Amino acid sequence: MNRILEVIRGIRCVAPAALALVTGSAAAAIQSRYNLPPPASKLAEDIYALHDFMLIICGAIFVLVFGVMFYSIWKHRKSKGAVAANWHENTMVEIVWTVIPFIIIILMALPATRTVVAMKDTTNADLTVKATGYQWQWGYDYLRGEGEGISFLARLATPRAQIEGNEAKTVNYLSEVTEPLVVPVNRKVRIITTANDVIHSWGVPALGVKQDAIPGFTRDAWFRAEQIGTFYGRCYELCGKDHAFMPIAVQVVSAEDYTKWVAGRKQAMAALADDPAKAWTQPELVARGEKVYQANCQVCHQPTGLGAPPAFPSLVGSKVVANTPELLQILLNGRNAMPAWKGLSDVELSAVATHVKSSFGNKGGIVQPTELRAARK
Ligand SMILES: [Cu+2]
Numbered sequence: 077m078n079r080i081l082e083v084i085r086g087i088r089c090v091a092p093a094a095l096a097l098v099t100g101s102a103a104a105a106i107q108s109r110y111n112l113p114p115p116a117s118k119l120a121e122d123i124y125a126l127h128d129f130m131l132i133i134c135g136a137i138f139v140l141v142f143g144v145m146f147y148s149i150w151k152h153r154k155s156k157g158a159v160a161a162n163w164h165e166n167t168m169v170e171i172v173w174t175v176i177p178f179i180i181i182i183l184m185a186l187p188a189t190r191t192v193v194a195m196k197d198t199t200n201a202d203l204t205v206k207a208t209g210y211q212w213q214w215g216y217d218y219l220r221g222e223g224e225g226i227s228f229l230a231r232l233a234t235p236r237a238q239i240e241g242n243e244a245k246t247v248n249y250l251s252e253v254t255e256p257l258v259v260p261v262n263r264k265v266r267i268i269t270t271a272n273d274v275i276h277s278w279g280v281p282a283l284g285v286k287q288d289a290i291p292g293f294t295r296d297a298w299f300r301a302e303q304i305g306t307f308y309g310r311c312y313e314l315c316g317k318d319h320a321f322m323p324i325a326v327q328v329v330s331a332e333d334y335t336k337w338v339a340g341r342k343q344a345m346a347a348l349a350d351d352p353a354k355a356w357t358q359p360e361l362v363a364r365g366e367k368v369y370q371a372n373c374q375v376c377h378q379p380t381g382l383g384a385p386p387a388f389p390s391l392v393g394s395k396v397v398a399n400t401p402e403l404l405q406i407l408l409n410g411r412n413a414m415p416a417w418k419g420l421s422d423v424e425l426s427a428v429a430t431h432v433k434s435s436f437g438n439k440g441g442i443v444q445p446t447e448l449r450a451a452r453k
Pocket of ligand 1: 209276277315319
């Protein structure tokens with residue numbers, strides 16, 4: 077028994093080395109847009125090596141089995157006067173074709189199990205980030221570690237004109253996002269995934285990480301990027317009509333740059349941490365409200381405000397929009413299929429109210445955050 081284990085161990089040490097030689101050069105040769113992306117983490121390297129290792133085993137078995145089969149068919153063809161042998165049960169053959177595949181499977185399972193176990197080990201993370209899937213964007217909340225408290229949404233940033241073919245496509249076509257997930261290099265980052273509507277899946281191949289994001293559940297995965305740069309992924313679970321338009325971008329930066337980014341982000345958040353008592357100017361509210369509208373309203377009411385009547389009423393020339401108390405009521409409490417938005421802040425709601433009053437050809441007007449505070453009561 078010990079002897080067998082030793083042999084297996086020997087093969088395990090030698091085989092990957094030998095394979096690495098063959099596959100390393102082969103991989104370099106076929107490193108192209110059709111292959112896996114160049115790994116930027118130890119896990120991704122392991123996954124890449126496993127992929128090559130299994131592909132070669134499967135390729136060799138394919139060539140061998142079909143080779144023997146076609147050779148036999150050709151060699152023992154009828155026109156040559158071949159006569160079929162007539163025998164049953166050959167113990168030797170049966171043992172061989174049971175034992176050899178068994179050994180091959182063990183050889184494949186050992187390194188694969190090791191890697192899968194390593195992928196599941198999310199302990200001792202330096203940074204924990206929650207990734208929430210939405211139809212169709214990702215939300216990030218930095219939960220623990222440097223940057224704790226930062227949160228933002230990342231949406232597709234590729235301009236519509238490129239998608240419709242009216243403009244040349246950029247290199248990262250359909251991979252650019254409004255804001256990448258920024259992480260420090262050489263730190264263990266734990267990603268907690270969940271979703272807000274349907275199942276999505278968060279992953280970045282170059283970092284060797286992928287995990288389903290399931291509504292009502294949390295799952296986790298991790299990565300430790302070993303290279304500075306931006307790495308791309310996408311949603312890997314068919315999640316509806318814009319499934320192909322919710323990319324993931326992870327920007328890996330040096331520890332110092334990360335600290336700087338955190339400081340900048342915190343400052344921006346403090347600036348945005350709205351003082352509801354402040355009197356906002358109309359253009360400030362409209363600009364802010366446009367973002368709130370894009371994020372929350374335009375799926376139903378359309379970017380043009382025209383909606384899709386009769387299901388989603390047009391906001392153009394709407395009496396409700398013109399009548400501030402009624403507008404605030406419908407925003408806070410919803411009505412029929414119109415969701416309630418009381419989860420948004422006073423500033424966000426007053427901004428979006430001001431925006432819809434002033435856009436789409438509507439007459440204009442302003443709603444201050446203080447009015448919302450009053451309307452909530
Ligand atoms: Cu998705």
